Amino acid sequence: MTTVLDTPVAVRRSAMDLLARREHGRVELTRKLRQRGASPEMIEAALDRLTDEGLLSEARYLESFVASRARSGYGPLRIREELGQRGLARADIEQALKECEVDWRARLSEVWQRKFSGRRPADARERAQQTRFLAYRGYPMDLIGRLLSGREDD
Structure with a gap:
């Protein structure tokens, strides 16, 4: 059953339902409300009010x-x-x-330990495989290089 978001109250309620599940960014919330049929004017008004009330925070x-x-x-x-x-x-x-206070070096080490059991690469092929995996996960190449060569404390 799809609810048509044709009143400001319905748009606000739908936005609050989404925010109750998890935090959303303004752009993401706007997209979801548009998909549900809300007009851009009602979305902007509802999101401005939610931001003013502190319920929506980037x-x-x-x-x-x-x-x-x-x-x-x-x-x-x-x-x-x-x-x-x-x-x-x-x-x-x-x-x-x-x-964010995340220790990226420690996170990298945890991911590497989990995936490769803490086994350093034995040859160039293994090193390339481990490097590709860690780079795909979004870690900087300098941290990856230090970890794989055993110099992570540098």
Whole structure:
């Protein structure tokens, strides 16, 4: 059963339902409300009001997203890219990554331990395989290189 969002109350209720499940960014929330049939004017008014009331917060969304993805084993490069694709400002993304207090070196080591059982690469093929995997997860090449060569404390 699809509800038509044709009143400000319905748009607000739908937005609050989405926010009750998890934090959302303004762009993401706008897209979801549009998909549900709300007009752009009603969406903007509802989101402005939710922001004024502190129920919609880009900073909280960024903090939540970064923490969640870091716990899932993703690195800062991948997280930065995903947030950029979600329409967030580059400066806000950089600020959130700076303030997140995630030890990326420790996260990288945990991901590597889990995937490769702490086994350093024996040859160039294994090194390339491990490097590709960790780079895909979004870790910087300098950290990957230090980890794989056993110099992670440098």
